[in-house]
Amino acid sequence: MRRKKVKKLVKRFLRDKRAITPVLSHLLLTVVAVAIMSLATSATFMITTNLRETMGERVIVEDVWFNSATGTVDVYMRNVGKADSQVSGVYVNHVDESFNGPFRLEVNKHGWLRIAYSWDSGESYYIDIVTTRGTHVASYYKAP
């Protein structure tokens, strides 16, 4: 009895072609709207994440060692911010110098950044460390 009823219903549904176009158009519109909203939400998430990471980047210099044994300038850095950090460039007296890159610091991590630079005793140097997000950690340091 019940089977018969279902069969009848399906038959009626298959035969009746009216209002198919509006249903399809509504369905398509819903799919498009959901897709656009998902895109917009993903973009929002990406934009805010980037902004948050840029705003949350804080790196400090704990120590600077003009190392006479290796002939390098060793800078001990610590990430005190809320986002991972990577050094993209090091400038000594505004000139780009090479370092032990890629130098990446996770949150609360620390380590030596070794700058290949032949320094002279008693001279002052302006060391500027730049991260990939554009944060500058710069100061004057005097070689002993």
Place this chain on the structure above:
Amino acid sequence: MLQAITKRLKREKRGISTVIVVMLSLVLVVMIVGNVVLWSYQMNQLDMDRMQETVTITDVKKHGSSGTSMDIKNTGPLSLRIVAVWISTSTTHQRYDADLFLNSGESVTYIREDIEFPKDAFVAKVITERGNVAVFSED
């Protein structure tokens, strides 16, 4: 009056999609702005705390046969945590991990048996969790 407005609203279907789009856009904008403003506020608070934090090393002495003791004072209005101690001489710069809390206005003598007291001139530093540095030099 109210009934008439409701009736009119139910009948009038024009401009509904525009209103929905505007509302959804508004939700997105509020989400972005709120997120950024809240994060900015949090980071500003961190920077303010960092600026207010002040710690000083009043003395560094030899402790026992080879250890080192440091008199440290928190002169700022916030409690702080020291995470590292540096002893630098002309030949070496050595970092030691530390874990020491100081309340506002508190002074402590921090004793470390594993830090060898330097024989020559040295510079001692303590680093706080917020990223501030206190320096003490002995010729």
